[in-house]
Amino acid sequence: xxxxxxxxxxxxxxxxxxxxxxxxxxxxxxxxxxxxxxxxxxxxxxxxxxxxxxxxxxxxxxxxxxxxxxxxxxxxxxxxxxxxxxxxxxxxxxxxxxxxxxxxxxxxxxxxxxxxxxxxxxxxxxxxxxxxxxxxxxxxxxxxxxxxxxxxxxxxxxxxxxxxxxxxxxxxxxxxxxxxxxxxxxxxxxxxxxxxxxxxxxxxxxxxxxxxxxxxxxxxxxxxxxxxxxxxxxxxxxxxxxxxxxxxxxxxxxxxxxxxxxxxxxxxxxxxxxxxxxxxxxxxxxxxxxxxxxxxxxxxxxxxxxxxxxxxxxxxxxxxxxxxxxxxxx
Amino acid sequence: xxxxxxxxxxxxxxxxxxxxxxxxxxxxxxxxxxxxxxxxxxxxxxxxxxxxxxxxxxxxxxxxxxxxxxxxxxxxxxxxxxxxxxxxxxxxxxxxx
Numbered sequence: 001x002x003x004x005x006x007x008x009x010x011x012x013x014x015x016x017x018x019x020x021x022x023x024x025x026x027x028x029x030x031x032x033x034x035x036x037x038x039x040x041x042x043x044x045x046x047x048x049x050x051x052x053x054x055x056x057x058x059x060x061x062x063x064x065x066x067x068x069x070x071x072x073x074x075x076x077x078x079x080x081x082x083x084x085x086x087x088x089x090x091x092x093x094x095x096x097x098x099x100x101x102x103x104x105x106x107x108x109x110x111x112x113x114x115x116x117x118x119x120x121x122x123x124x125x126x127x128x129x130x131x132x133x134x135x136x137x138x139x140x141x142x143x144x145x146x147x148x149x150x151x152x153x154x155x156x157x158x159x160x161x162x163x164x165x166x167x168x169x170x171x172x173x174x175x176x177x178x179x180x181x182x183x184x185x186x187x188x189x190x191x192x193x194x195x196x197x198x199x200x201x202x203x204x205x206x207x208x209x210x211x212x213x214x215x216x217x218x219x220x221x222x223x224x225x226x227x228x229x230x231x232x233x234x235x236x237x238x239x240x241x242x243x244x245x246x247x248x249x250x251x252x253x254x255x256x257x258x259x260x261x262x263x264x265x266x267x268x269x270x271x272x273x274x275x276x277x278x279x280x281x282x283x284x285x286x287x288x289x290x291x292x293x294x295x296x297x298x299x300x301x302x303x304x305x306x307x308x309x310x311x312x313x314x315x316x317x318x319x320x321x322x323x324x325x326x327x328x329x330x
Numbered sequence: 331x332x333x334x335x336x337x338x339x340x341x342x343x344x345x346x347x348x349x350x351x352x353x354x355x356x357x358x359x360x361x362x363x364x365x366x367x368x369x370x371x372x373x374x375x376x377x378x379x380x381x382x383x384x385x386x387x388x389x390x391x392x393x394x395x396x397x398x399x400x401x402x403x404x405x406x407x408x409x410x411x412x413x414x415x416x417x418x419x420x421x422x423x424x425x426x427x
């Protein structure tokens with residue numbers, strides 16, 4: 001049978017099944033433990049029992065990918081990143097249509113219905129630990145730059161391309177122009193590159209039986225290596241900072257997150273946190289607003305209230321720059 | 331109702347009992363007759379008494395508000411942000427937006 005004729009999702013599901021079970025072993029995985037967890041531009045994730053298989057984004061740089069995978073598997077960051085599982089044995093492929101495929105333990109993620117249970121402190125401690133870890137030697141693999149600044153620029157490009165007539169476009173672009181280019185000098189440390197609460201899962205507590213559901217009471221770990229690398233660690237704090245500045249993340253939750261990061265010796269910020277957070281938080285605000293315009297335009301719908309708040313924040317960013325420019329020239 | 335400036339749909343929000351229309355496109359705000367005065371009145375009510383530190387939940391010890399950038403939202407510390415967070419905002423924190 002020509003396996004390439006099957007849809008990529010089916011082939012990824014077959015690969016996950018092959019990785020989860022010994023050859024010839026029957027699958028006794030419960031229905032609810034098998035299925036698609038994510039199918040987006042930036043990656044497709046299929047669960048099969050105790051593990052997930054991920055097909056990374058089309059166009060993923062193979063060399064950078066290898067280095068990032070080696071980082072996640074490195075013992076120096078074992079307490080931070082969920083480590084990958086060995087790839088399924090041949091004849092299972094290690095790529096799908098040119099997209100690298102990786103296998104990881106399955107872990108439950110943060111419950112969207114329960115904001116009070118969100119592990120803000122644990123997330124902050126994981127980031128502090130990651131930032132404090134000296135970049136480990138990865139043999140022949142050279143760790144690439146983390147991609148957070150690139151992602152902001154890509155979001156603005158996408159907005160320009162796909163929502164050129166949107167009435168809020170000028171506001172978002174004005175906020176984007178307020179960002180210094182090049183970015184101010186900053187220390188280069190290990191970074192996640194796309195941190196948000198969806199990048200946390202609970203690691204399995206112990207060795208699970210084949211296909212059986214293990215007790216998922218292990219510690220929280222970071223997932224998604226695709227944007228990780230070396231860079232300014234303030235970017236890893238910038239998304240919660242942007243939500244806080246926009247008025248969406250309550251101040252007390254932001255204080256808990258920031259306090260836990262600083263208590264854990266996180267090195268990204270000085271005594272005045274906004275000295276380092278200002279630029280990346282503005283960039284993440286612009287990124288979020290830009291994607292809101294692109295997505296709402298593609299879906300033919302108006303901006304919702306939260307998206308509108310991000311545009312309003314862009315307007316304040318742009319106005320602040322204008323004020324400063326005006327007083328400087330006066 | 332359509333925005334007179336960019337013609338996108340306008341949505342009605344209730345802010346402290348005052349109805350305001352905000353454009354879903356350019357974010358402009360339309361106030362009916364008397365609403366500006368109502369908002370000004372409300373503002374002075376907020377400013378005048380200035381009760382000593384209306385810190386809300388008892389679970390946390392009273393803390394100073396965390397520092398925010400100059401471009402941050404003006405309503406920090408109010409119920410406004412908390413409402414966003416519970417209703418729709420929190421879910422957004424689980425995605426690469």
